[in-house]
Amino acid sequence: MMPPVDRRCRGMSDSVQWAVLAPLVFACIFMIIQAGAWMVGRSAIQQAAMTGAERAAILGNGPGDARGAALRVANEAGLREVTVVINDDGQRVIVEVRGELVTLLPGKLNRVAADATRMKEPS
Numbered sequence: 001m002m003p004p005v006d007r008r009c010r011g012m013s014d015s016v017q018w019a020v021l022a023p024l025v026f027a028c029i030f031m032i033i034q035a036g037a038w039m040v041g042r043s044a045i046q047q048a049a050m051t052g053a054e055r056a057a058i059l060g061n062g063p064g065d066a067r068g069a070a071l072r073v074a075n076e077a078g079l080r081e082v083t084v085v086i087n088d089d090g091q092r093v094i095v096e097v098r099g100e101l102v103t104l105l106p107g108k109l110n111r112v113a114a115d116a117t118r119m120k121e122p123s
Contacts, residue, residue, distance in 0.1 A: 030104055038109055041101040044077030046114040048084075052095035053116035056086055059123060063088065070097050078102055079112070092119050 052070030055061055063086045074082040079099035087094040096115040103110045 034103055034109055037101055037103050038112065041077070041079060041099070041110075041112045042114070044079060045074060045097050045099055045112045046116070048073040048077070048079075048082075048099075049095050049097040049114040049116035052084060052086065052097065053093055053118040056088065056093040056095060057118035057120050059121040066093070066095060070095060074099050088120075090120070092117055 048070045051073045052066040055069040056063060056066035058065075066086055067084045070084045071082055074097060079101065082097065082099040085096040087096075094115060094117045096113070098111070098113040101110045101112060
């Protein structure tokens with residue numbers, strides 16, 4: 001038969017375990033939220049770039065139409081400090097959109113960028 005185990009000297013107490021584990025658990029939760037916000041922002045910025053490129057490729061539309069469309073999509077998604085750069089070489093249009101997310105944690109993970117290329121309609 002085995003001797004009884006003294007449970008008093010088994011290791012860390014519950015409060016010490018939680019003091020060690022709680023920051024790790026909260027950090028993991030914040031990272032998951034941050035990753036989700038980044039994925040939503042990345043999707044929104046891609047949609048803004050595609051919308052701007054589609055608008056710029058239509059015959060008769062100028063860069064102002066494309067810039068306005070891309071800004072509207074990005075602003076509706078909650079992105080901040082959005083910049084839109086439009087390059088038009090006569091045959092195709094490249095729209096680059098950059099912006100910042102509203103996130104819990106500061107850093108480079110709150111910046112997103114995307115570009116989209118479309119062929120222009122023939123005149």
